[in-house]
Amino acid sequence: MKRTSSILAAAAVSVVIAAAGGTAALSAESADWNILPAPEGHPLPEIISGYDFRSPETKALQDDDFENPGMLWMEQGAQLWETADGPLNLSCASCHQDAESAMRGVGAVFPKWNERLGKPLNLEQQINHCRENAMQAKPWKWESEELLSMTTFVRYQSRGMPVNVQIDGPMAPYFEKGEELYNTRFGQLDMACTNCHSRYGQNIRSDHLSQGQSNGFPTYRLKWQKLGSLHRRMSGCMGQVRATPFKRGSDEFVALEIYLGYRGTGLPVEAPSVRH
Amino acid sequence: MAQSKPRIKLQKTASKGEIVTIKTLINHKMESGSRKDKDGKLIPRMVIHTFSCHFNDNPIFECDIGPGISANPYLEFNVKVEESGTFRFVWEDDEGSVYTAERKIEVA
Amino acid sequence: MTELTRRSVLGLGAGMVVCAGIGLPLRAALATPEKLQAAIMEYTGGVAPANGGMTLSMPEIAENGGVVPMEVSVDSAMADGDYVESVLVAAEGNPVPVVGTFNFSRMSGDPSFSTRIRLAQSQKIVAVAKMSDGSFRMAETVTKVTIGGCGG
Numbered sequence: 455m456k457r458t459s460s461i462l463a464a465a466a467v468s469v470v471i472a473a474a475g476g477t478a479a480l481s482a483e484s485a486d487w488n489i490l491p492a493p494e495g496h497p498l499p500e501i502i503s504g505y506d507f508r509s510p511e512t513k514a515l516q517d518d519d520f521e522n523p524g525m526l527w528m529e530q531g532a533q534l535w536e537t538a539d540g541p542l543n544l545s546c547a548s549c550h551q552d553a554e555s556a557m558r559g560v561g562a563v564f565p566k567w568n569e570r571l572g573k574p575l576n577l578e579q580q581i582n583h584c585r586e587n588a589m590q591a592k593p594w595k596w597e598s599e600e601l602l603s604m605t606t607f608v609r610y611q612s613r614g615m616p617v618n619v620q621i622d623g624p625m626a627p628y629f630e631k632g633e634e635l636y637n638t639r640f641g642q643l644d645m646a647c648t649n650c651h652s653r654y655g656q657n658i659r660s661d662h663l664s665q666g667q668s669n670g671f672p673t674y675r676l677k678w679q680k681l682g683s684l685h686r687r688m689s690g691c692m693g694q695v696r697a698t699p700f701k702r703g704s705d706e707f708v709a710l711e712i713y714l715g716y717r718g719t720g721l722p723v724e725a726p727s728v729r730h
Numbered sequence: 731m732a733q734s735k736p737r738i739k740l741q742k743t744a745s746k747g748e749i750v751t752i753k754t755l756i757n758h759k760m761e762s763g764s765r766k767d768k769d770g771k772l773i774p775r776m777v778i779h780t781f782s783c784h785f786n787d788n789p790i791f792e793c794d795i796g797p798g799i800s801a802n803p804y805l806e807f808n809v810k811v812e813e814s815g816t817f818r819f820v821w822e823d824d825e826g827s828v829y830t831a832e833r834k835i836e837v838a
Numbered sequence: 839m840t841e842l843t844r845r846s847v848l849g850l851g852a853g854m855v856v857c858a859g860i861g862l863p864l865r866a867a868l869a870t871p872e873k874l875q876a877a878i879m880e881y882t883g884g885v886a887p888a889n890g891g892m893t894l895s896m897p898e899i900a901e902n903g904g905v906v907p908m909e910v911s912v913d914s915a916m917a918d919g920d921y922v923e924s925v926l927v928a929a930e931g932n933p934v935p936v937v938g939t940f941n942f943s944r945m946s947g948d949p950s951f952s953t954r955i956r957l958a959q960s961q962k963i964v965a966v967a968k969m970s971d972g973s974f975r976m977a978e979t980v981t982k983v984t985i986g987g988c989g990g
Contacts, residue, residue, distance in 0.1 A: 525755075
């Protein structure tokens with residue numbers, strides 16, 4: 455009840471912003487974009503992947519499976535899948551066998567509720583959870599090449615499948631926390647995620663705003679000239695508004711990730727994606 | 731320092747005299763030598779400075795490159811094949827590391 | 839490839855911010871037209887390259903200066919007496935103007951190549967080809983590098 459009315463209020467605000475000029479900025483360039491209809495009560499009037507906001511060269515880089523630099527990490531992930539680690543000498547393949555079948559759909563539904571731990575886990579956390587519990591191997595650092603590669607490799611098995619993150623049941627309080635954080639102003643610049651990302655299609659100085667979707671993460675960011683995680687990007691956003699960023703893997707970032715998953719409902723999983 | 735295997739895109743067969751396009755991609759930071767770390771110290775340059783492609787030991791395409799080339803260097807070039815054989819690709823970086831790859835092609 | 843909704847931020851100040859972001863040095867080390875000329879003359883041994891006979895393709899606007907696609911192609915049959923020996927690529931506004939030297943062979947077939955380069959700021963990029971008869975050709979283009987905004 456409270457959630458529904460706050461969602462409706464947010465939707466109303468978005469419609470006002472869109473009417474004020476958001477859609478006008480879009481219509482000039484979006485003729486061949488893949489624009490998805492938003493479900494009822496959704497914070498956005500339409501759902502668009504970050505892919506569509508980028509230049510033709512950036513899109514071309516993502517589209518070519520050979521030239522896409524993110525594929526270097528995907529291949530490393532494929533190798534790691536078969537590599538034994540830890541005292542039990544197990545690899546991911548030891549339990550999950552063929553990644554293509556075992557991991558199909560996984561990348562589209564995370565963050566997911568973990569019954570045993572009584573909390574949601576995002577994909578990076580799930581991978582490390584498997585490593586620590588099943589393999590008794592050391593967890594990988596968040597931005598390590600190994601974790602980035604494995605996360606990309608797992609997401610790759612769901613490439614093209616629609617994002618579908620559960621937000622009801624036990625996920626509800628985490629989803630609501632994420633929604634609250636998304637709309638909270640932070641930092642010296644006193645800005646919330648929504649202040650920029652509800653104005654997608656417009657420019658903030660020369661930065662072309664997207665909807666801030668998460669369907670393309672981990673992404674090969676041209677600025678980083680390497681693959682990076684969603685939590686790294688969100689960290690950067692917080693730094694940009696001169697706020698102290700939440701830590702990677704923190705409850706706050708996981709809650710935000712759940713909310714972002716909902717924001718991107720139906721978008722195709724893009725792995726590895728290329729962004730600017 | 732490169733991490734994963736270099737990627738090579740090359741057709742497996744060709745006709746005699748056909749001009750074939752080769753695409754290569756290698757994982758490398760290409761540290762320019764101009765960035766500073768958190769303490770303000772310069773991070774030393776560490777880039778791939780040479781790339782070469784040989785076919786049956788004959789040089790085809792050789793490049794002297796440096797920090798002006800993007801990380802994870804991509805190089806695409808052509809070769810006119812007259813006979814079957816083996817391509818050998820070599821990348822060398824400032825640390826003295828050498829990365830290699832080989833591909834065969836059948837020419838009818 | 840012009841994007842009507844974009845604005846590009848030109849100038850030295852913009853260049854400095856971009857430099858810091860993509861790993862190229864700031865301030866005084868930025869290249870100048872003189873440094874570019876010197877690099878070209880060193881390559882050609884003092885011979886002035888003629889315009890034409892080759893193409894240099896780059897996007898008009900680069901979404902990020904760290905990864906800018908580039909394609910060079912020289913009009914040559916690569917036959918006896920008329921072939922391309924090598925191509926120099928140089929960027930006027932980069933801290934080190936020479937981006938690379940690319941050497942062909944008699945087996946190259948088609949004297950063209952593609953790669954991705956780093957651009958410190960909006961600038962002119964030049965490609966100079968050394969021909970088998972001792973002559974030199976040149977092509978140039980200008981790419982705007984967009985920076986600025988809170989995307990970080």
